[in-house]
Amino acid sequence: EIVLTQSPGTLSLSPGERATLSCRASQTVPSSYVAWYQQKPGQAPRLLIYGASIRATGIPDRISGSGSGTDFTLTISRLEPEDFAVYYCQQYESSPPYTFGQGTKLEIK
């Protein structure tokens, strides 16, 4: 089973700053199998990025994804108040399909 490790566990930043969230896989993962989600308290996860770098419908261009192999990154270039949430990376493999990282909490400093 491929394990996804996200870092940092918590990131404290101010609106307007740049956020860089990391997701490291225990084995090489095809970039097309990597997605990122945002989850706010009491809400379902929301798809942000798929294919490691493709923004989902309606996602602003200040949010971007990159990476390959075992290292993937979610970047938010200029934090808006609505960006403070928990972020999860996800990968797909044959068994079990769809595993998630443990999450990074992005909080207001």
Next chain:
Amino acid sequence: QLQLRESGPGLVKPSETLSLTCTISGGSFTSSSYYWGWIRQPPGKGLEWIGSIYYTGNTYYNPSLKSRLTISVDKSMNQFSLKLSSVTAADTAVYYCARPSPPGSYYYYMDVWGRGTTVTVTS
């Protein structure tokens, strides 16, 4: 606009069977190549994929839950259901239904989610 909505009991006793249903609206359950899935999130923890089903009944289960899990479809009702037997406190979680990419896809992600329903296992 496609919407998913979970329903079912919020409380289940230990050793009993947890049963949830996801109702699909705003789209056809059978007209696309999508699978339909369940994901859960224990309190204060991360996400765990439970299993997925195609409208034909073809299923994929998380190996860690497979022995206790049944996912089924009711095409006439635009619904799919989850049954998890012999539950313990460790099965307490928010349960989400979602639309994951099917096997054989190039990209893998879940683009539509229900709002989730909380299930607590308690005597």
